[in-house]
Amino acid sequence: MSLEVSMMLHLSTAHVPPALAEDLDRHVEILHPLGRIGDPAQWQSHIVAERWAEYGWFIWVRSSGRDLMPRPLQDCLAFADGVGATWIQFDRDCEPIDQLPTYDWS
Numbered sequence: 290m291s292l293e294v295s296m297m298l299h300l301s302t303a304h305v306p307p308a309l310a311e312d313l314d315r316h317v318e319i320l321h322p323l324g325r326i327g328d329p330a331q332w333q334s335h336i337v338a339e340r341w342a343e344y345g346w347f348i349w350v351r352s353s354g355r356d357l358m359p360r361p362l363q364d365c366l367a368f369a370d371g372v373g374a375t376w377i378q379f380d381r382d383c384e385p386i387d388q389l390p391t392y393d394w395s
Contacts (some may be wrong), residue, residue, distance in 0.1 A: 298374035300365060306392040309359050313346055317366040337388045345379035364389055 302310065317340045341347055348362075350369045358366070368389060369377045383392045 295375035295377040296373055297347075297378050298350075298369045299374060299378050299380055299383050300369075300389070301385040302379045302381045303385045303391040303394065304361065304389045305361075305363055305379060306361055307394055309361055310394075312359075318345065330361065341378065341380070341395070344381050346377075348377045348379065350374055350376060361390065361392070 304314070339351075347368070351368055352366070355366055357365055364380075365377060
């Protein structure tokens with residue numbers, strides 16, 4: 290039997306602008322965590338995401354429709370893809386990295 294193993298990249302929630310964080314929260318609160326069926330022109334119709342308590346989110350790196358997503362999310366997904374990650378765990382307790390922009394949450 291072969292096992293399927295995925296790599297998860299841990300990124301700071303500081304790499305997510307506050308307005309995008311609100312969009313992600315709304316998306317995962319009202320919709321099934323494995324995406325929503327709806328308008329394919331909306332980026333929320335393509336992303337696979339789930340809330341991680343009050344700490345952040347889990348997002349599938351290979352979510353479709355990346356070109357429709359907000360630029361900060363595209364950048365994080367591209368970075369994660371570039372290091373071979375399958376998932377991103379956005380965590381408020383992670384330190385930001387220099388390779389991605391950060392946003393002020395205050």
